[in-house]
Amino acid sequence: MGPTPEGEPRYQPYHHPAAGWGAAKSVTRFLVREGALVDGPRAIMKMNHEDGGFDCPGCAWPDDTKGLHLDICENGIKHVTWEMTRKRVGREFFAAHTVGELSGWTDFALEDQGRLTEPMAYDPDTDHYVPISWRDAFELAGRALRALDHPDQAAFYTSGRLGNEATFLYQLMARELGTNNLPDCSNMCHEASGRALQASLGTGKGTVDLKDWETTDALFIMGVNVASNAPRMLTALTEAYKRGARIVHINPLVEAAARRAIIPHDFRDMATGHSTRTSTLNLQVRVGGDMALLRGMAKAVLERSATDPKALDQEFIDRHTAGFEDYRKLCEATPWEEIERQCGLGRADILEAARVYEDADRSIVSWCLGVSQHEHGVDTVREIVNLLLLRGNLGREGAGPSPVRGHSNVQGNRTCGIDHRPAEEFLDRLARVCGITPPREHGLDTVGTIAAMRRGEVKVFVGMGGNFALAAPDTPLTHEALRSCDLTVQVSTKLNRSHLVHGRQALILPCLGRTEKDHQRGGIQSTSVEDSMSMVHLSVGMKRPASRHLLSEPAIIAGLARAALPDSRTPWEWYVEDYDRVRDTMAQVLDGFEDFNRRVRLPLGFRIRQPARELVFRTPSERAEFSTAPLPDVVPAPGTLALGTMRSHDQWNTTIYSDNDRYRGIRNLRTLVFMNEDDMRERGIAEFDPVDITSTAKDGTTRSLKGFLAVPYDMPRGCAAGYMPEMNALIALCDYSAQSDQPLMKHVRVTIGAAG
Numbered sequence: 001m002g003p004t005p006e007g008e009p010r011y012q013p014y015h016h017p018a019a020g021w022g023a024a025k026s027v028t029r030f031l032v033r034e035g036a037l038v039d040g041p042r043a044i045m046k047m048n049h050e051d052g053g054f055d056c057p058g059c060a061w062p063d064d065t066k067g068l069h070l071d072i073c074e075n076g077i078k079h080v081t082w083e084m085t086r087k088r089v090g091r092e093f094f095a096a097h098t099v100g101e102l103s104g105w106t107d108f109a110l111e112d113q114g115r116l117t118e119p120m121a122y123d124p125d126t127d128h129y130v131p132i133s134w135r136d137a138f139e140l141a142g143r144a145l146r147a148l149d150h151p152d153q154a155a156f157y158t159s160g161r162l163g164n165e166a167t168f169l170y171q172l173m174a175r176e177l178g179t180n181n182l183p184d185c186s187n188m189c190h191e192a193s194g195r196a197l198q199a200s201l202g203t204g205k206g207t208v209d210l211k212d213w214e215t216t217d218a219l220f221i222m223g224v225n226v227a228s229n230a231p232r233m234l235t236a237l238t239e240a241y242k243r244g245a246r247i248v249h250i251n252p253l254v255e256a257a258a259r260r261a262i263i264p265h266d267f268r269d270m271a272t273g274h275s276t277r278t279s280t281l282n283l284q285v286r287v288g289g290d291m292a293l294l295r296g297m298a299k300a301v302l303e304r305s306a307t308d309p310k311a312l313d314q315e316f317i318d319r320h321t322a323g324f325e326d327y328r329k330l331c332e333a334t335p336w337e338e339i340e341r342q343c344g345l346g347r348a349d350i351l352e353a354a355r356v357y358e359d360a361d362r363s364i365v366s367w368c369l370g371v372s373q374h375e376h377g378v379d380t381v382r383e384i385v386n387l388l389l390l391r392g393n394l395g396r397e398g399a400g401p402s403p404v405r406g407h408s409n410v411q412g413n414r415t416c417g418i419d420h421r422p423a424e425e426f427l428d429r430l431a432r433v434c435g436i437t438p439p440r441e442h443g444l445d446t447v448g449t450i451a452a453m454r455r456g457e458v459k460v461f462v463g464m465g466g467n468f469a470l471a472a473p474d475t476p477l478t479h480e481a482l483r484s485c486d487l488t489v490q491v492s493t494k495l496n497r498s499h500l501v502h503g504r505q506a507l508i509l510p511c512l513g514r515t516e517k518d519h520q521r522g523g524i525q526s527t528s529v530e531d532s533m534s535m536v537h538l539s540v541g542m543k544r545p546a547s548r549h550l551l552s553e554p555a556i557i558a559g560l561a562r563a564a565l566p567d568s569r570t571p572w573e574w575y576v577e578d579y580d581r582v583r584d585t586m587a588q589v590l591d592g593f594e595d596f597n598r599r600v601r602l603p604l605g606f607r608i609r610q611p612a613r614e615l616v617f618r619t620p621s622e623r624a625e626f627s628t629a630p631l632p633d634v635v636p637a638p639g640t641l642a643l644g645t646m647r648s649h650d651q652w653n654t655t656i657y658s659d660n661d662r663y664r665g666i667r668n669l670r671t672l673v674f675m676n677e678d679d680m681r682e683r684g685i686a687e688f689d690p691v692d693i694t695s696t697a698k699d700g701t702t703r704s705l706k707g708f709l710a711v712p713y714d715m716p717r718g719c720a721a722g723y724m725p726e727m728n729a730l731i732a733l734c735d736y737s738a739q740s741d742q743p744l745m746k747h748v749r750v751t752i753g754a755a756g
């Protein structure tokens, strides 16, 4: 069972501007399909609004600073409409369908059933989920947690949608229980970025904000499909182009945002169909070739500085950095031939990118998963910082590193304590302020949790939002791991695969959505989120909840905590009555959250202080540190290809809205693999031929996907791409980066041949 295909699979390369009328039509079709022609527009008027609006549950692009009335995008409207559906999944639905039967449905069909309305418990005798009261559900989970021999036999997963207050309570519960097993979705997305920035600058986040984007002279956009995954960035790109800034897109694929766009809230452009360029240079590096390109750009700048000292900001380097000489020697020693081979670009292209960088007084380098989901993700992000340091692009307006986070509060989760490797200072403060004895031993991340579940060492898995069964790598193995648990608990808004891949006991706990009013004793509550640029602001629901049985995430966490820790002195229930109380405690524990309740209510909220932005570096040398990593060899072995997984335009993480991918010209198809035409010809594969894709893991094991359709696409030789979560089955659990422990979602070694 799945979305009604609108016809046969089709492929027609897309040449229209991004956003514009295409987005408007797509939104209208979506609102009609979801029966949200009234609710949709009402919500749109409230979305991303600082005065009592709710924060889009989509990506983490910051809210506009110019008070735009319609600060939204096509995909943001889909995310909100999907949550606001009038469809419901209640006890009647679960009585009508066994888990076994539902397991045969597509992921689209599962989520399309609508909003969960009441807590459900799995009944192994009938293979059905049956209703359970909140009290009994908490007691069931509490009993299982109390029965563990050791708190490390439990793991508490977070998907990036969880608000800051719930996040803080969630980590407090886990640590009061006695574990740091706090895997989260950033273990699979930007872990490398955080570790690299921490090592280079002493902070795990970018240092720029939207004002910097509005003033910079050059933007380097690496490994991100902007028009689908951070669509409001299109506004910043068109504005940059209009003011003469240079925009360089670096990606194996030339995505829609690397051409032109029409910004929907620019009514004149919409009326005239006038589109604006969003790129001045596109560089199609090979999969994993970003680091070599950065090294080449740095080498070019250093070579130029021999004749033009202004090519470097030597004063900045001398005053604020460490390790420059070693880095200069490394660049000098790295042969151009090797750089060209590894990045897959010619010298001329590299030099052109370097010239854009040299000619710009202020530059921003922005990146996403195309950079971080590799073996050498940490080294590549550190190479980004190296390049920025050469010209002092740090700590001044219009300049610096700007990672783009893909989930609305994934950065806030880490800031508010979801970290399996917590800092000692944080634990000291938590202990002092909250009166608990937090464990000091590091816990498990996502890969570690799956491995421990398989070994029977983790027996209770709690998923706070998300769809772990689909988001994680090595799908069949992850499913086996989840099924080996004594108990799995999923806190969710909609039915999904993770409810069907469950432990011996299983609970589905339905929570409020971001658009819904959260009534507590203290009145309607607001939650806060942190965007990619460290701005923290409030989000307040505007709709009546989908069911009177729903609880907020803080209330669910308090219920689980009280059941698991009956003697806890933590005032769980008191916190839930009024989230200002949670924020007052967070203000005492978290760095940069002083006076939290007042500052978060300021227009647009507040920016968490970033020491590196003030040229204060919490590194061993108390300076920004150059790194000197050797270039990795990313050139595929003969006969193999480097495959990167990615999202389509009509999906959000693991949520699939349709089988279409408008900007890549795909209709009615997800089981596909994009390949270079010459690579296809060499293998005797034609467009839409069925192929078998086989990956080989570090441990030599292989995994295959059969009968996917091959699609010729403009990308470098030796590269291939396909959609997650379908292709997560190709990524072995052992294939994670030694630098970041991240699964290698963007660098899978595969062979592709005709099916059969």
Ligand code: SF4
Binding pocket: 056, 057, 058, 059, 060, 061, 071, 072, 073, 074, 075, 076, 077, 229, 230, 231, 232, 233
């Ligand atoms: S850009 Fe991201 S946060 Fe903004 S409306 Fe779109 S999906 Fe939502």
